[in-house]
Amino acid sequence: MNGKKSSSRDRKGLSRTHILWALLAVFALSPAISANLQPSRYEGGRVKDEADIEARNTSAFALILGEIRANVSDLLFVKTELYLHSGVAYMPHLDYGEMAQTGEIEHRPAPTEDREPGTEFDFERHFREHQEEVGIVDHDDHDDEHAPTIIPPARQDFRGFIGELHRRVKPWRDPALAHIHTDGRELLPWYRLMTLSDPHHIRAYMIGAWWLKAQRSETQRKEAMRFLDEGVRNNPTAFQLYLMRGYMHNEDGNIELARDEFALAARHAAEQRPSQGPQHRDWTDYMEDDARGAVRMHVLLERELRNIERAIELSREYRAAMGEAVGFLNRIERDLEAMLEEE
Amino acid sequence: MSAESRARIPPASTAITLLGKGVGIEIFRRKEFYVLLFLMCIYAVGVIIAGAVGIEDAATFFFLLNLGLTFAYLSGHLLALLTAARQVPKELEHRTLYPLLAKPVTRQTYILGKWIATTAAGIATLFLLALLSFVPWLVFPEATELSGLLFLQMIVLGCLSIALVAALGLLLSLVVPPGVSLTVIALFFLFWNQAKAFLLAWYGDGPAAGFLGWVLQYIPDFSKLNLVTRYTDGVGPLGASEFLGLAVYGGLITALALLLTGVLFERRQL
Amino acid sequence: MTPVWLIARSVLIEAVRRKEIYAIVLISTLLIGAVMTVDFFNLEGLTKFYREVALQVMSAATGLTVIVLAARQLPREFENRTIYPLLAKPISRLTFLLGKLLGVMLAAAFCYGLFMLVFILGTFYLGGEIPVGLFLQFLYLQMLKMLLLAALSFWLSMVVNLDAAIALGVIFFFASSVMTNAFTLLYPFADPFGQGTITVLNYALPQLALLDLTEKTVHSEFWPPLNLGTMFALTAYAGFYILVFFGAAWYCFRRRPL
Numbered sequence: 001m002n003g004k005k006s007s008s009r010d011r012k013g014l015s016r017t018h019i020l021w022a023l024l025a026v027f028a029l030s031p032a033i034s035a036n037l038q039p040s041r042y043e044g045g046r047v048k049d050e051a052d053i054e055a056r057n058t059s060a061f062a063l064i065l066g067e068i069r070a071n072v073s074d075l076l077f078v079k080t081e082l083y084l085h086s087g088v089a090y091m092p093h094l095d096y097g098e099m100a101q102t103g104e105i106e107h108r109p110a111p112t113e114d115r116e117p118g119t120e121f122d123f124e125r126h127f128r129e130h131q132e133e134v135g136i137v138d139h140d141d142h143d144d145e146h147a148p149t150i151i152p153p154a155r156q157d158f159r160g161f162i163g164e165l166h167r168r169v170k171p172w173r174d175p176a177l178a179h180i181h182t183d184g185r186e187l188l189p190w191y192r193l194m195t196l197s198d199p200h201h202i203r204a205y206m207i208g209a210w211w212l213k214a215q216r217s218e219t220q221r222k223e224a225m226r227f228l229d230e231g232v233r234n235n236p237t238a239f240q241l242y243l244m245r246g247y248m249h250n251e252d253g254n255i256e257l258a259r260d261e262f263a264l265a266a267r268h269a270a271e272q273r274p275s276q277g278p279q280h281r282d283w284t285d286y287m288e289d290d291a292r293g294a295v296r297m298h299v300l301l302e303r304e305l306r307n308i309e310r311a312i313e314l315s316r317e318y319r320a321a322m323g324e325a326v327g328f329l330n331r332i333e334r335d336l337e338a339m340l341e342e343e
Numbered sequence: 344m345s346a347e348s349r350a351r352i353p354p355a356s357t358a359i360t361l362l363g364k365g366v367g368i369e370i371f372r373r374k375e376f377y378v379l380l381f382l383m384c385i386y387a388v389g390v391i392i393a394g395a396v397g398i399e400d401a402a403t404f405f406f407l408l409n410l411g412l413t414f415a416y417l418s419g420h421l422l423a424l425l426t427a428a429r430q431v432p433k434e435l436e437h438r439t440l441y442p443l444l445a446k447p448v449t450r451q452t453y454i455l456g457k458w459i460a461t462t463a464a465g466i467a468t469l470f471l472l473a474l475l476s477f478v479p480w481l482v483f484p485e486a487t488e489l490s491g492l493l494f495l496q497m498i499v500l501g502c503l504s505i506a507l508v509a510a511l512g513l514l515l516s517l518v519v520p521p522g523v524s525l526t527v528i529a530l531f532f533l534f535w536n537q538a539k540a541f542l543l544a545w546y547g548d549g550p551a552a553g554f555l556g557w558v559l560q561y562i563p564d565f566s567k568l569n570l571v572t573r574y575t576d577g578v579g580p581l582g583a584s585e586f587l588g589l590a591v592y593g594g595l596i597t598a599l600a601l602l603l604t605g606v607l608f609e610r611r612q613l
Numbered sequence: 614m615t616p617v618w619l620i621a622r623s624v625l626i627e628a629v630r631r632k633e634i635y636a637i638v639l640i641s642t643l644l645i646g647a648v649m650t651v652d653f654f655n656l657e658g659l660t661k662f663y664r665e666v667a668l669q670v671m672s673a674a675t676g677l678t679v680i681v682l683a684a685r686q687l688p689r690e691f692e693n694r695t696i697y698p699l700l701a702k703p704i705s706r707l708t709f710l711l712g713k714l715l716g717v718m719l720a721a722a723f724c725y726g727l728f729m730l731v732f733i734l735g736t737f738y739l740g741g742e743i744p745v746g747l748f749l750q751f752l753y754l755q756m757l758k759m760l761l762l763a764a765l766s767f768w769l770s771m772v773v774n775l776d777a778a779i780a781l782g783v784i785f786f787f788a789s790s791v792m793t794n795a796f797t798l799l800y801p802f803a804d805p806f807g808q809g810t811i812t813v814l815n816y817a818l819p820q821l822a823l824l825d826l827t828e829k830t831v832h833s834e835f836w837p838p839l840n841l842g843t844m845f846a847l848t849a850y851a852g853f854y855i856l857v858f859f860g861a862a863w864y865c866f867r868r869r870p871l
Contacts, residue, residue, distance in 0.1 A: 020606065023599045030595060031560030037567055037588050039581055046405055046576045055402035060802075061389070062406065064794045074406075083661070087832030151797065158800055158808070159815050165823050165850065166793070168843045169754075171832055180835065189653045189662035196544045196651070197537040212654055223654040230544075385788075526640065541651070 041200060051284070053077055058092045063150055076194055076204070083187045086180050087171030089150040149175045184211035195231070202238045205231030209244055224248070239268035240287070243294045250301070259301040265294035270321045277325055288325065295326050303332075308340045362448075362456030366426060366464065384475075401488075409575040411476030416501055416571055418472050423465025423505045424528055427512030429521045430457045431608070451605050458509055458601060465505035473498070493580040497570035500586075503593035504568035508532065510600035511563070517607045536566035563596050616704045617712040624716020625723065628682060634720065638727045641674045649735060660741030665831045667735060671728040672755060672827065678724050679759045680782035683717045683766035687866065688775045706866055714763055714859065721759045725752070744830065746838035751826040753844070757851040758824040762786060764858035765819075771865035789821035819854040823847060 046052040056062055057077045066078075081092050151172050157163035166172075173180065184207070191208035194201055205227060212224035225248055231241045246261030269291035274280040278288045295318045302311035315333045318326050389407075434440035444453065508528065515524035539559050543552070567589060570581070581589070628634055645667050653659055690696035699709065729752070736743055762782065769778035796815050800808055824847065829836040839847075 020602050023602065027595060027599055031557045033588055034560050034592050037585060037592060039570055039573060039585065039589060040566060042578050046402065047572055052402040055400050056406035059403035060798055061403060064791060064798050066790050066794055086835040087828045158812060162815060165846060168839060169823055169826060171828050171836055186659060186661040188656060189659055192651065192653050196541050199540065219655050
């Protein structure tokens with residue numbers, strides 16, 4: 001009887017142990033599959049869509065919630081507004097697309113209008129302009145100086161003495177006065193954290209790299225390049241990152257390296273660009289501008305390296321692929337053909 | 344066990360139902376559920392205000408929907424975790440476990456019953472609050488873009504995630520104090536995905552990066568089972584293989600945690 | 614020693630002995646330490662980020678500690694029946710409640726003191742500076758906020774059960790700034806009835822955002838310390854609500870049958 005009892009217990013124990021061991025064995029091998037299960041990694045989506053980020057974070061509801069956000073992109077949106085205005089909470093008005101593309105804090109030109117994408121002009125001008133905004137500068141010449149503050153001025157506040165205390169306790173400046181802008185240096189840790197937690201946040205790499213460059217030290221310049229390298233490693237098809245690397249190499253005088261980067265940028269851009277261009281929901285004006293810049297730079301650097309025939313060939317290829325969007329190549333191509341004839 | 348005593352053991356399902364009832368009564372008695380409901384009502388009031396103010400665009404609507412669903416998701420997990428982590432310690436402290444186990448209820452059944460009940464409570468919270476999250480539909484009918492299939496996938500994986508959190512809550516409560524198990528699981532639930540990305544980024548170029556990446560996969564990553572943002576992002580549903588893979592991933596760790604809990608509880612000196 | 618001090622000391626000793634405060638400080642310090650170890654592009658002197666993370670974590674951790682500690686003081690005395698021998702002595706209920714409040718505040722100060730030690734060491738380690746004037750005002754207002762939270766938690770624990778009191782205290786703590794924003798932003802959209810309601814709520818509900826100098830302390834290079842008049846007004850504002858909540862808690866406690 002006792003023997004039977006113990007053997008039945010053994011059998012029961014054995015089978016449970018077997019199941020446990022079997023599960024442990026499967027679990028031991030599970031990383032091979034689980035590492036590839038990444039349902040949160042996908043292209044596009046509203047969370048990273050620039051227009052959507054701006055729309056939702058400027059909504060009344062987002063302003064009421066303050067810094068309470070469910071995703072890092074949105075939190076960074078709020079932090080950027082605060083840090084660049086020395087803590088004063090204005091109604092959101094910074095242009096993040098512009099920031100990612102040129103490093104400028106605000107000022108919204110229409111990206112595709114009357115603006116030739118390209119070489120020295122893009123990089124140098126934008127860099128100079130960015131420098132003007134670095135440091136503590138009072139700006140009197142911005143169109144959006146009168147962006148209202150979230151805490152209203154006394155004349156518009158129904159809250160009486162509570163409103164007055166609120167204005168004194170929180171960083172606040174009369175919206176009628178010029179904004180005080182700081183540089184993006186103190187925001188860099190947020191961008192670092194953001195790319196660490198979401199290595200596919202291309203815009204964070206772009207803005208972070210701009211602000212690193214703006215520090216104007218050799219160390220930070222190298223860091224900017226390393227940051228971009230990391231961005232490219234994590235996002236091998238992000239053409240804007242190749243474009244930025246190209247600009248940096250070009251500025252350093254590494255023309256061949258720059259050309260290679262622009263080639264990659266232009267190739268990826270041409271592959272990704274929808275036929276409708278900026279009319280397509282997922283293709284912004286800034287992407288269009290960057291794509292045109294990449295194409296232009298690639299052709300121009302081939303010219304600079306005296307590969308005239310290759311430059312003409314590329315120009316034709318890009319015109320065939322991108323049509324009217326790269327209409328400026330017609331003039332360049334004519335110049336190239338003239339150069340070829342002269343040679 | 345003699346045939347006579349075996350005959351006195353009620354079916355496991357009866358014992359599990361009874362244990363489940365006990366857990367349910369406790370949840371209502373401690374009013375945790377009402378607090379969550381109260382929070383969701385605040386959310387609903389907020390949405391009605393948004394209706395009055397006007398939701399300017401689709402982006403804001405999806406932002407609100409995302410917040411509401413995220414909140415429902417967190418609440419379901421929180422309730423399951425809070426309830427699971429204190430089941431055994433509380434019964435030990437109040438000495439109500441001894442009469443229970445003196446009755447013909449096996450320890451395995453006891454753990455299984457507690458797990459089912461806490462999981463069910465979490466899932467019920469998720470369902471109810473997710474339903475309330477859809478209040479924005481009343482004021483902004485732009486939801487037609489959302490994928491029904493992805494919604495189902497989100498709910499199924501969400502339920503699995505709650506089951507996992509409940510199993511881990513029970514498991515850890517056997518080895519560390521309830522406060523510690525609550526904190527540890529909550530921190531992992533909220534931040535492990537980011538922490539893992541940090542670690543991989545730090546050692547990403549090191550010689551042991553591949554090994555580290557492999558080892559880190561052993562720690563349950565709840566973010567894999569959370570499809571809320573994917574859903575409100577308007578992205579398409581998961582492919583069948585990926586969805587099944589995730590379901591197996593969640594199920595495997597849950598089963599393992601549950602079995603380990605059973606083994607530990609069986610060996611525990613009461 | 615006065616009875617108030619005796620009761621306060623027992624609360625403090627119990628809070629310190631239970632090691633919960635150490636655990637909270639340790640977890641928060643680990644979190645802050647982890648943030649400090651991240652290399653931010655070899656840039657030095659990036660103190661805003663550190664200040665913001667550290668101060669937010671510390672304020673949240675201390676706030677939660679105070680709510681939990683204060684909310685469970687009275688229910689536990691009833692549950693464990695330890696209140697009976699105490700009140701059998703010649704101690705009034707007001708004295709008892711004041712002692713409890715002082716004890717909770719001493720525990721909060723102890724918790725915040727440990728945090729400040731970590732914060733100051735971290736700031737010096739990072740090569741940053743501490744804006745002394747603003748920082749002292751920040752600490753003072755934080756303590757006022759904790760006192761308000763403690764008084765509120767006492768009252769809540771007298772009118773609802775412990776879990777609900779903690780939950781409501783935590784909700785209020787985290788939602789208070791949302792409430793302040795909501796008043797300001799919704800007012801222009803509301804009809805006259807709505808505007809009247811918002812105005813009443815604006816004066817009736819305590820707004821913790823007014824006792825939070827975190828933003829100015831983070832961006833301290835642009836902002837001078839508050840003037841004395843403002844500090845006095847803030848003290849009076851917080852003091853009013855502290856008295857109201859403490860009075861309500863005392864009223865409920867007096868009426869509670871033993």
